[in-house]
Amino acid sequence: MDITYKTNLYCLIGDPVEKSLSPVIHNYSFEKNDIDGVYLNFKIEKNCIRDFVDTVRTLNIKGFNVTIPHKVDIIKYLDKVDEKAKKLGAVNTVKNENGKLIGYNTDGLGYLKMLKEKNVTIDGSKILVIGAGGASRGIIFSLLEERPEKLLILNRTLSKAENIKNELNIEKNITKIETDTLDNKNRDLREYDLVINCTAIGMYPNIEEVPIEIDRLSKKAVITDIIYKPLETKLLKEAKNRGNKVIGGIGMLINQGLLSEEIWTEKDIESTEIINYIKEKIVSD
């Protein structure tokens, strides 16, 4: 695509950002979806966030993504924050609407979109979430909107799972939420229909690790992982070999990015071709 005087600038801010796939995803999508934009990564240190926000207005940067360590700090510099991002207390997407900066959070929604694309039903289901960090919170928050029957959060540090439960269950009493430690081997997990690994266990280079023994899970469960490097974690390989339906993390990552793009451009973005392209890139890197 030609860059002209009309081309809009979008970017990611964080520290570190060197390994981020976001520019690859967005620049490819801009080309495929006829969006006159270019997307760059900017390494912004913690004490430079205010300067960056001034620059967004000065240069009329149309939108940006926010990653670690700025997802919480950015909020105080924005003109408005959408309800979901407010409840989560974190923003990963900002839109510049004629100089007004509006914050959103698409974490978790990308995961939900991926499940819908794979025809996985959440309404009335029993869900097991492994992990209680930032990724887990976003996903749990989005899942609860779809009214599962029951949700169990397993985490190495129990207090972090309990914190999520206490924060997010205030007005969502349709779903029964429980917590437990990851190493409580006496807990029967065979009733869960959907399992999500939200920890980094099994991520490159520790590809021989699994967050949970596969024998503890139902053979009928859909097993998913937010890790995308490797595209298929050991947990997913073990599950697939037993006949479970499995879904890896790459679709979630890409959908999350494309949801930001939909916010910025108010266009529906087609994802299938982009997912295939990025998968090939990851394998060849």
Ligand code: ATR
């Ligand atoms: P993210 O933003 O990716 O969710 P995070 O907030 O650092 O990252 O959360 C990491 C999650 O992986 C946590 O649930 C963490 O467990 P603790 O809360 O007990 O720290 C989990 N995790 C990471 N490494 C782990 C390991 N080796 N064993 C068990 N859990 C691990």
